[in-house]
Amino acid sequence: MEIPSGIVVLTAVLALGVVTVTRGHRFLAALLTLALAASLAGPGAARELRLATWNIAWLTFRPPGHPDLPQGFRPRTEDDLRRLRAYAEELNADVIALQEVDGPLAAARVFDSRAYDFHFADERDVQRAGFAIRRGLAWRANPDLVELDLVAHARLSLRRGADITVTAGNRELRLLSIHLRGGCVRDDLDAPQRPACVQLRQQAEILATWVEAREREGAAYAILGDFNRRLADDDGFWRILTAAAPLVRATEGANPCWGRGRPFIDHILLGGAAQMWFVPNSLSVLVYRERDAEVWENRLSDHCPIRATLDLARLPARDGVPDGRPTLRWLWPFGPRPPITAP
Numbered sequence: 001m002e003i004p005s006g007i008v009v010l011t012a013v014l015a016l017g018v019v020t021v022t023r024g025h026r027f028l029a030a031l032l033t034l035a036l037a038a039s040l041a042g043p044g045a046a047r048e049l050r051l052a053t054w055n056i057a058w059l060t061f062r063p064p065g066h067p068d069l070p071q072g073f074r075p076r077t078e079d080d081l082r083r084l085r086a087y088a089e090e091l092n093a094d095v096i097a098l099q100e101v102d103g104p105l106a107a108a109r110v111f112d113s114r115a116y117d118f119h120f121a122d123e124r125d126v127q128r129a130g131f132a133i134r135r136g137l138a139w140r141a142n143p144d145l146v147e148l149d150l151v152a153h154a155r156l157s158l159r160r161g162a163d164i165t166v167t168a169g170n171r172e173l174r175l176l177s178i179h180l181r182g183g184c185v186r187d188d189l190d191a192p193q194r195p196a197c198v199q200l201r202q203q204a205e206i207l208a209t210w211v212e213a214r215e216r217e218g219a220a221y222a223i224l225g226d227f228n229r230r231l232a233d234d235d236g237f238w239r240i241l242t243a244a245a246p247l248v249r250a251t252e253g254a255n256p257c258w259g260r261g262r263p264f265i266d267h268i269l270l271g272g273a274a275q276m277w278f279v280p281n282s283l284s285v286l287v288y289r290e291r292d293a294e295v296w297e298n299r300l301s302d303h304c305p306i307r308a309t310l311d312l313a314r315l316p317a318r319d320g321v322p323d324g325r326p327t328l329r330w331l332w333p334f335g336p337r338p339p340i341t342a343p
Helices: 026-039 077-091 193-215 236-244
Strands: 011-014 017-020 050-061 095-101 118-119 129-133 136-146 161-168 169-179 221-226 247-249 268-272 284-287 308-310 328-331
Touching: 017 026, 017 118, 050 077, 050 221, 050 268, 077 284, 095 118, 095 169, 095 221, 118 136, 118 161, 129 161, 136 169, 169 193, 169 328, 193 236, 193 268, 236 247, 268 308
Parallel strands: 050 095, 169 221, 284 328
Antiparallel strands: 011 017, 050 308, 095 129, 118 129, 136 161, 161 169, 221 268, 247 268, 284 308
16 A cells, blocks of 8 residues: 555554554654564563462473372373463463472473573472573572471472562562472461471461561562462461561462362462552463363362562552552453352
């Protein structure tokens, strides 16, 4: 098509479609040009950052019968991995806190290593905590939170925390990926007859110390991962953490994973300026297309990916607190909404 003289045409192929600017809109064209340049600058210049956490359940190359694997361990088939890769692509997060992943080679079976960098806690455990970080996003590794591993020399230890700092634009965000002690989902942390609860309380206190250190630095930060604990305002674990500093718990409500509708045990907690950056209603759970949990949670994972969005240019509300309580959205990549059964 011939374009008449004097008409300025700018076409930018963006996520929202094709934008065309015509006569009399030269100023708008300049603004759109700047927007296009920003969109092409990569995730390091992004205003929004998508954070996620995903426990992928014994993702490893080690063969059945290996001494570090449980009896009856079933390795993933290529079809299982193909499905997991599709979900990783659908998740489309910038930084994913990973749990139960046996290092970078195992992570690359699910996340495209051309698109993501990997960082894991420096230990030999199969069930390691770590991160997948979108390439182009600036980041650096911090020392592991080794204190979380209360039985470091056991065959199945209690796992270190993986600690990184990401930089987007002129903002820094400290991130900690964790996988805490199981076996004390909602019981009293002070129950002496429950060793799991005693150890989980110790881990809560270690996390509170980490939070206090971030507060002294004035850092924006988030703790993401498998807490193996249902958190609520009156929960002992939550009270230990929030005695150290105010936190936003993005993971409110019931988790639709596998249609069970139970309270979350995987969490995204935000502290410092990250509380203000949290985008209300951005919490999402990527539910699996496969519906038969009895079959598929051993082939995919018993945990679903959880994602939240931070707006790094977001300003505090007038009263200095985030805007409202988090609200859950569900991601439906395949098929109709699955039913939720009672806990």
